[in-house]
Amino acid sequence: MGIYERKKREKKRRKTEILNAARKVFSSKGFNSATVEEIALEAELSPGTLYLYFKNKEELHTILSIEILKYLADKIQKVVSQNISVEEKIEKFCNVFVELYEYDSNILINLFHLQSGETLKNLSPEVLQQIKTYSIMAHGAMVDVVKKGIDQGIFIDEHPVAVADILWSSYAGVVLWVDSKRLLDDQKNFVKSTLKTTFKIIIKGLKKE
Amino acid sequence: MGIYERKKREKKRRKTEILNAARKVFSSKGFNSATVEEIALEAELSPGTLYLYFKNKEELHTILSIEILKYLADKIQKVVSQNISVEEKIEKFCNVFVELYEYDSNILINLFHLQSGETLKNLSPEVLQQIKTYSIMAHGAMVDVVKKGIDQGIFIDEHPVAVADILWSSYAGVVLWVDSKRLLDDQKNFVKSTLKTTFKIIIKGLKKE
Amino acid sequence: MGIYERKKREKKRRKTEILNAARKVFSSKGFNSATVEEIALEAELSPGTLYLYFKNKEELHTILSIEILKYLADKIQKVVSQNISVEEKIEKFCNVFVELYEYDSNILINLFHLQSGETLKNLSPEVLQQIKTYSIMAHGAMVDVVKKGIDQGIFIDEHPVAVADILWSSYAGVVLWVDSKRLLDDQKNFVKSTLKTTFKIIIKGLKKE
Amino acid sequence: MGIYERKKREKKRRKTEILNAARKVFSSKGFNSATVEEIALEAELSPGTLYLYFKNKEELHTILSIEILKYLADKIQKVVSQNISVEEKIEKFCNVFVELYEYDSNILINLFHLQSGETLKNLSPEVLQQIKTYSIMAHGAMVDVVKKGIDQGIFIDEHPVAVADILWSSYAGVVLWVDSKRLLDDQKNFVKSTLKTTFKIIIKGLKKE
DNA sequence: TATGAATGAGGTTTCATTCAT
DNA sequence: TATGAATGAAACCTCATTCAT
Numbered sequence: 001m002g003i004y005e006r007k008k009r010e011k012k013r014r015k016t017e018i019l020n021a022a023r024k025v026f027s028s029k030g031f032n033s034a035t036v037e038e039i040a041l042e043a044e045l046s047p048g049t050l051y052l053y054f055k056n057k058e059e060l061h062t063i064l065s066i067e068i069l070k071y072l073a074d075k076i077q078k079v080v081s082q083n084i085s086v087e088e089k090i091e092k093f094c095n096v097f098v099e100l101y102e103y104d105s106n107i108l109i110n111l112f113h114l115q116s117g118e119t120l121k122n123l124s125p126e127v128l129q130q131i132k133t134y135s136i137m138a139h140g141a142m143v144d145v146v147k148k149g150i151d152q153g154i155f156i157d158e159h160p161v162a163v164a165d166i167l168w169s170s171y172a173g174v175v176l177w178v179d180s181k182r183l184l185d186d187q188k189n190f191v192k193s194t195l196k197t198t199f200k201i202i203i204k205g206l207k208k209e
Numbered sequence: 210m211g212i213y214e215r216k217k218r219e220k221k222r223r224k225t226e227i228l229n230a231a232r233k234v235f236s237s238k239g240f241n242s243a244t245v246e247e248i249a250l251e252a253e254l255s256p257g258t259l260y261l262y263f264k265n266k267e268e269l270h271t272i273l274s275i276e277i278l279k280y281l282a283d284k285i286q287k288v289v290s291q292n293i294s295v296e297e298k299i300e301k302f303c304n305v306f307v308e309l310y311e312y313d314s315n316i317l318i319n320l321f322h323l324q325s326g327e328t329l330k331n332l333s334p335e336v337l338q339q340i341k342t343y344s345i346m347a348h349g350a351m352v353d354v355v356k357k358g359i360d361q362g363i364f365i366d367e368h369p370v371a372v373a374d375i376l377w378s379s380y381a382g383v384v385l386w387v388d389s390k391r392l393l394d395d396q397k398n399f400v401k402s403t404l405k406t407t408f409k410i411i412i413k414g415l416k417k418e
Numbered sequence: 419m420g421i422y423e424r425k426k427r428e429k430k431r432r433k434t435e436i437l438n439a440a441r442k443v444f445s446s447k448g449f450n451s452a453t454v455e456e457i458a459l460e461a462e463l464s465p466g467t468l469y470l471y472f473k474n475k476e477e478l479h480t481i482l483s484i485e486i487l488k489y490l491a492d493k494i495q496k497v498v499s500q501n502i503s504v505e506e507k508i509e510k511f512c513n514v515f516v517e518l519y520e521y522d523s524n525i526l527i528n529l530f531h532l533q534s535g536e537t538l539k540n541l542s543p544e545v546l547q548q549i550k551t552y553s554i555m556a557h558g559a560m561v562d563v564v565k566k567g568i569d570q571g572i573f574i575d576e577h578p579v580a581v582a583d584i585l586w587s588s589y590a591g592v593v594l595w596v597d598s599k600r601l602l603d604d605q606k607n608f609v610k611s612t613l614k615t616t617f618k619i620i621i622k623g624l625k626k627e
Numbered sequence: 628m629g630i631y632e633r634k635k636r637e638k639k640r641r642k643t644e645i646l647n648a649a650r651k652v653f654s655s656k657g658f659n660s661a662t663v664e665e666i667a668l669e670a671e672l673s674p675g676t677l678y679l680y681f682k683n684k685e686e687l688h689t690i691l692s693i694e695i696l697k698y699l700a701d702k703i704q705k706v707v708s709q710n711i712s713v714e715e716k717i718e719k720f721c722n723v724f725v726e727l728y729e730y731d732s733n734i735l736i737n738l739f740h741l742q743s744g745e746t747l748k749n750l751s752p753e754v755l756q757q758i759k760t761y762s763i764m765a766h767g768a769m770v771d772v773v774k775k776g777i778d779q780g781i782f783i784d785e786h787p788v789a790v791a792d793i794l795w796s797s798y799a800g801v802v803l804w805v806d807s808k809r810l811l812d813d814q815k816n817f818v819k820s821t822l823k824t825t826f827k828i829i830i831k832g833l834k835k836e
Numbered sequence: 837t838a839t840g841a842a843t844g845a846g847g848t849t850t851c852a853t854t855c856a857t
Numbered sequence: 858t859a860t861g862a863a864t865g866a867a868a869c870c871t872c873a874t875t876c877a878t
Contacts, residue, residue, distance in 0.1 A: 014841090032241040035868065036868080036870080037867095037869090045843090046842065046844060047843090047844075047870080048842070048844065048870080048871075048872080049841075050870095051869095051871075052841070052842075057868095057870095156410075158406055158410070159406075162402070162403055162406050163406075163410075165383070165386065165387055165403050166379075166383075166403065166406060166407045166410065168382075168386055169379065169382030169383040169403070169407065170375075170379055170382050170407075171382065172381070172382040172385055173378035173379050173380065173382020174374070174378040176378075176381050176382070177374065177377055177381045177382075190371070194374050194375065197367055197371050197372070197375060198375045198378065200414075201372075201375065201411055201414035201415055202410055203414070205409075205410035205411055205412070205413040205414025205415070206414070244850090244852085245853080246851075249861095254859080255859065255860045255861050256853080256860090256861070257853085257854075257860055257861060258858080258859055258860070258861095260852095261858070265852075265853075266852065266853090429862095432862090450659045453847065453848085454847080454848060455847085455848090463863075464863065464864050465864090465865080466850075466851080466864060466865065466866095467862075467863055467864070469848095469849065469850075470861095470862070475848070475849095574828075574831075576824055576828070577824075580817070580820070580821055580824050581824075581828075583801070583805055583817070583821050584801070584821065584825045584828065586804055587797065587803075587804040587805060587821070587825065588793075588796065588797055589800065590799070590804045591795075591796035591797050591798065591799040591801065591803070592792070592796040592800065594796075594799050594800070594803065595792065595795055595796040595799045595800075596792055596796060611789065612789050612793065615786075615789050615793060616793045616797075618832075619785070619790075619829055619832035620828055620832055621832070622783075623827075623828035623829055623831040623832025623833070624828055624832070662871090662872065662873085663872075663873060663874080664872075664873090667840095672839090673839045673840050674839090674872095674873085674874080675838070675839055675840060675874085675875075675876080676837080676840095678874070678875080679838075683873075683874075684872095684873065684874090
């Protein structure tokens with residue numbers, strides 16, 4: 001491996017380290033309460049160094065969010081391309097959501113926060129574009145599956161976009177809601193089972209008979 | 210009415226005015242971006258005066274959130290006490306959610322912000338208790354309805370708490386998700402219809418046959 | 419005097435105090451080296467307070483500069499409207515310059531710095547407009563006098579705009595150059611006499627015979 | 628040429644490269660806005676390397692300024708030693724100034740920035756001494772010419788030092804003032820012609836009859 | 837000698853909160 | 858009770874300079 005390669009790799013590693021630190025801090029404090037200094041501390045770097053790798057605090061947060069969206073879009077498209085029934089696909093969508101939640105529940109919550117109100121309005125056009133792209137990609141894949149289900153006469157004749165919204169919303173809702181309940185009740189985490197039940201019921205509700 | 214009574218009433222009126230101003234500002238800016246000065250301006254008072262009525266900015270936000278939770282709990286309990294079928298009750302739950310969304314879509318988003326992550330972690334025990342109380346109240350009422358549906362052999366035999374979570378989550382999810390899509394796409398607001406479809410599908414999915 | 423009047427006056431007084439402090443600090447350190455904290459300290463206020471009266475550091479500096487330009491424009495126009503010969507008018511221009519220099523030599527130097535390069539490029543349009551307005555006002559008045567001198571056959575036939583530039587330039591030049599010499603030599607201040615001689619020579623040089 | 632010689636020469640070449648880069652960057656951005664990184668980039672070196680050749684950013688700027696002063700002193704002394712009339716000498720001084728302006732209009736403005744206020748106060752004694760030396764050299768040469776003019780009965784009997792200041796000031800003033808007007812008005816550059824006219828008028832004003 | 841990643845002090849600015857009137 | 862000017866802590870970010878390689 002040449003010196004150039006090594007440097008590039010080293011730089012990437014450092015970026016990842018910072019992103020990991022940021023994920024951790026954003027997760028536990030939220031975007032506004034998290035400070036750049038804390039992130040730097042967590043990454044065992046000085047604050048100034050962060051700015052060698054990322055434009056500003058916002059970029060850090062946005063990259064983390066887009067990362068998740070991208071991961072989601074990928075996984076969902078993989079499910080779509082499988083040779084299984086529409087019902088099974090929708091069940092697998094559920095699994096994708098569960099996996100993602102288990103990977104990093106907190107940054108996911110931040111993602112939903114990002115997507116609603118406040119923050120969304122101040123993003124740069126190109127970042128907004130990325131968010132749109134991946135959102136549409138993931139959402140569109142789900143719409144296609146629903147549409148096919150309707151075409152095959154398996155699903156009731158609801159607007160496919162609305163149905164995909166419902167699936168997606170259920171996910172967002174369960175994550176946010178059940179997660180907040182967990183915080184309030186100190187109970188164990190029901191997100192996974194609740195999400196599975198939700199999808200089971202919705203699939204049943206979607207079917208023609 | 211004695212002078213003491215009048216003073217007390219006057220004080221309450223003033224508090225309400227401030228809360229209204231705060232609701233307005235929090236709605237349009239979100240908790241972090243809203244400034245105390247703006248709220249004071251909206252209330253036609255000076256910043257200092259706000260601190261005669263409320264401990265701090267956070268308290269204002271929390272009270273507003275609890276207010277909404279309380280409103281929800283009330284409405285849902287009223288639905289429960291009506292002499293209608295469980296299915297109709299669940300449909301009416303949906304209406305309650307829609308009404309609330311239409312009353313003030315933003316404060317609702319703030320509520321979810323409150324309930325997850327960032328804010329929730331910094332609340333005082335007594336406030337946390339209130340939030341728990343009203344959450345449980347609203348949630349419990351929904352659980353009861355679902356339980357009754359199961360007992361009557363109308364609904365499938367899922368855990369009633371989980372089912373109530375599903376209903377509630379759907380609400381949270383649709384509001385957040387469809388709302389954010391609206392921001393991204395500049396499309397018109399589909400929240401209401403999506404929520405109705407969601408509940409329709411869930412009810413169908415819940416039914417035994 | 420009503421309370422409203424008093425408050426307004428009080429506010430103006432405070433603004434003046436801050437401007438005085440800023441003038442002092444900018445004068446001794448220059449724009450970049452001066453810190454907001456120093457200015458606040460000089461004004462016996464906290465840094466935050468400055469921002470209640472002025473938008474930012476730049477505004478402070480610009481206001482000081484415009485103030486001087488305005489003063490100049492006023493004085494020069496007064497000279498123009500007097501019922502004296504063109505030669506006497508130009509001599510009086512010199513006096514105006516001298517007075518201004520004696521009022522505050524340092525901020526004047528900053529003004530010339532402002533007008534050249536660096537800073538000028540980053541000003542807000544409205545501020546730039548003000549600078550232009552007052553510059554043109556003062557400059558135009560000088561041009562008129564020169565033009566009249568040429569029309570009356572007293573002055574040689576040079577382009578009046580260029581001649582006004584020469585007068586103005588001489589002022590700027592003497593202030594900057596002689597002032598810097600003063601810093602280098604620790605000699606006493608020759609600005610006044612040099613400026614007078616300059617104008618004397620230029621007037622002689624301008625005359626037809 | 629020994630290896631020691633070669634090394635020394637190599638070092639000098641590198642220094643010159645860096646100075647050229649610095650001149651370029653200082654010219655277009657001004658001292659404060661120019662960053663060491665930019666200069667390094669322009670010199671195709673790393674920031675760290677600059678510090679092997681120069682103490683710090685300030686030294687770079689100061690050396691450039693002294694270089695110009697030195698150049699000026701040289702050229703002016705050459706004019707003085709020519710076998711021409713005092714009037715012609717003064718006209719040639721004007722040409723020297725024009726040449727310098729045309730070589731690099733911005734570095735000159737930087738020189739005046741150096742010479743007045745802000746920067747001058749923070750210089751090391753030895754650098755200050757150099758600036759003094761070259762200033763006096765250039766200035767003294769001009770003083771001599773004026774003095775000779777007076778001795779020969781050609782010029783009016785003003786203090787020669789003051790007259791030399793006037794010439795020098797005119798230069799400084801025209802460069803700064805007309806240059807700033809250009810920035811404000813987007814007009815084409817009148818510096819050269821204005822400077823010529825200025826000197827013409829001053830020479831006429833200086834003459835005895 | 838050359839690098840360039842890392843540093844961290846220091847700057848500007850915001851805003852929740854206080855307190856003299 | 859009401860004011861609102863003043864506070865000052867704390868945030869983000871820049872960049873001249875250093876130092877391990």
